[in-house]
Amino acid sequence: MGLVLAGAGQFETEVPILIIGAGACGCIAALAANERGVEALILERDAKPRGNTSLSGGQIPAAGTKLQRAAGLMDDTPELLYRDILAKSHGECDHAVARKVADESAKTVEWLVERYKLPLSCVLDFQYPGHSRPHMHASPSRFGEELLTVLVAAVQAEGIPIAASARVADLFADASGRILGVRVARPDGKTEEIGCGALILACNGFGGSKEMVKKYIPEAADLFYEGHTGNQGDAVLWGEALGASIKDMGSFQGHGAVCTPHGMHLGWATFTEGGFQVNKHGRRFSNENAGYSEQALKVEREPGHVAWAIWDARCERIAGQQHSHVLANEAGAIKRYGSIDAMAKAVGCEVEVLRTTIKDVEAIVRKQKKDEFGRDFGSKPPLEPPYFMSKIMGALTHTQGGLEIDPQGRVLRKDGTPFPNLFAGGGAARGLSGPADWGYLSGSGLLMATNMGRLAGEAAALLVSK
Numbered sequence: 235m236g237l238v239l240a241g242a243g244q245f246e247t248e249v250p251i252l253i254i255g256a257g258a259c260g261c262i263a264a265l266a267a268n269e270r271g272v273e274a275l276i277l278e279r280d281a282k283p284r285g286n287t288s289l290s291g292g293q294i295p296a297a298g299t300k301l302q303r304a305a306g307l308m309d310d311t312p313e314l315l316y317r318d319i320l321a322k323s324h325g326e327c328d329h330a331v332a333r334k335v336a337d338e339s340a341k342t343v344e345w346l347v348e349r350y351k352l353p354l355s356c357v358l359d360f361q362y363p364g365h366s367r368p369h370m371h372a373s374p375s376r377f378g379e380e381l382l383t384v385l386v387a388a389v390q391a392e393g394i395p396i397a398a399s400a401r402v403a404d405l406f407a408d409a410s411g412r413i414l415g416v417r418v419a420r421p422d423g424k425t426e427e428i429g430c431g432a433l434i435l436a437c438n439g440f441g442g443s444k445e446m447v448k449k450y451i452p453e454a455a456d457l458f459y460e461g462h463t464g465n466q467g468d469a470v471l472w473g474e475a476l477g478a479s480i481k482d483m484g485s486f487q488g489h490g491a492v493c494t495p496h497g498m499h500l501g502w503a504t505f506t507e508g509g510f511q512v513n514k515h516g517r518r519f520s521n522e523n524a525g526y527s528e529q530a531l532k533v534e535r536e537p538g539h540v541a542w543a544i545w546d547a548r549c550e551r552i553a554g555q556q557h558s559h560v561l562a563n564e565a566g567a568i569k570r571y572g573s574i575d576a577m578a579k580a581v582g583c584e585v586e587v588l589r590t591t592i593k594d595v596e597a598i599v600r601k602q603k604k605d606e607f608g609r610d611f612g613s614k615p616p617l618e619p620p621y622f623m624s625k626i627m628g629a630l631t632h633t634q635g636g637l638e639i640d641p642q643g644r645v646l647r648k649d650g651t652p653f654p655n656l657f658a659g660g661g662a663a664r665g666l667s668g669p670a671d672w673g674y675l676s677g678s679g680l681l682m683a684t685n686m687g688r689l690a691g692e693a694a695a696l697l698v699s700k
């Protein structure tokens with residue numbers, strides 16, 4: 235697994251561009267290459283593509299789009315999105331890649347909407363932490379499966395082949411690091427070798443590999459994994475074998491409100507709109523709205539590794555637009571409570587402690603008191619009964635460390651020079667979060683997958699056309 239073999243370059247089948255992974259990054263890379271008249275083949279380990287893209291909320295940030303302007307939002311710009319990425323990652327991400335994806339984001343979204351009919355519209359009724367403007371674009375269901383279905387259909391309509399049940403086990407490379415081809419392992423144990431002019435790694439990160447998570451992000455090893463188990467870190471393993479530069483391996487996107495034991499997350503509007511979290515003693519323990527990523531380990535560190543989220547009907551109306559929140563309701567993970575007594579009983583804490591916590595939050599919201607955790611509730615009104623509550627845990631959503639790339643998606647060696655014909659995008663590449671869990675700006679995952687997919691597809695097509 236993850237071997238890079240010396241190869242002579244003799245393959246029965248050869249294609250100009252091979253793409254590993256049929257998520258957003260892989261499908262978009264294939265569409266971009268195809269538009270430049272270059273043949274691409276996507277290799278996907280699953281029988282049906284269902285990577286993280288299909289599990290996601292499908293919310294894609296983009297700045298200065300026609301959709302935003304049509305919705306009356308006139309003042310979003312790539313510069314603002316770029317600055318938001320830098321602020322959230324404390325400036326510790328790759329600035330050139332951040333600048334490029336911010337600059338390209340409107341073009342990518344408009345291209346996907348206009349040419350491939352991705353059903354996106356602006357999300358205007360709430361803003362994620364760290365977004366200075368409502369950057370998000372999403373489909374009506376707020377569910378990534380809807381996006382991936384459209385992308386896979388577009389790929390198929392263009393006649394681009396997706397080989398399913400085709401796990402790439404090994405790469406073939408020459409001494410210069412030029413990728414010659416890949417070895418594909420089929421479920422029946424048979425293998426095939428396919429040559430290529432360029433290779434795009436769109437096979438995401440290592441969240442599905444317990445072993446790699448333990449090695450690189452030990453503090454997240456016990457978190458529930460909410461992503462696709464097929465993302466086994468192959469891009470990183472191949473990169474290590476090739477001598478690629480690999481960065482930010484301790485970084486990940488977490489989620490600090492995954493219903494337990496059900497396993498789906500609450501819509502984060504629960505908290506942006508004024509909801510909060512208490513531990514088993516009925517006490518708050520954090521600024522819940524710093525970001526959903528860093529909230530995961532805060533919940534994990536509480537007694538029993540759990541907490542309870544509390545919100546009201548107003549928050550519920552907005553959070554309920556998100557598919558995972560709908561699923562949480564359907565699974566019975568969210569309950570309504572008419573009294574604090576009933577909530578305290580469900581948590582197992584003293585009623586007076588919970589009553590005091592709720593009163594304190596009301597005072598903070600009314601600006602009568604300063605929050606000891608530094609949270610600013612902005613102009614949100616205090617929660618009103620009936621309350622909604624769910625028992626939650628922290629989760630690992632996807633990893634953020636990976637192959638260092640340049641703004642064209644070319645994978646870089648440790649000395650900063652690009653490999654001759656190796657590209658990466660989406661979760662296979664180093665993310666925009668910097669070194670840790672606190673740096674993830676909501677939507678960075680699909681921002682990297684959609685934009686670097688397009689840019690890597692274009693750059694690979696240009697390379698093999700020369």
Ligand SMILES: Cc1cc2nc3c(=O)[nH]c(=O)nc-3n(C[C@H](O)[C@H](O)[C@H](O)COP(=O)(O)OP(=O)(O)OC[C@H]3O[C@@H](n4cnc5c(N)ncnc54)[C@H](O)[C@@H]3O)c2cc1C
Binds near residue numbers: 678
């Ligand atoms: C629950 C959840 C919610 C999320 N919500 C959002 C959101 O709203 N907005 C946002 O921006 N991001 C979100 N994300 C993150 C986002 O989903 C990912 O960053 C993005 O989908 C990555 O796209 P990708 O194409 O790189 O990877 P994926 O979509 O995971 O695709 C990778 C594909 O590669 C295949 N593969 C892996 N290894 C091999 C191999 N060796 N051979 C062949 N195939 C292989 C996998 O099977 C998979 O199909 C969310 C993630 C999760 C889990």
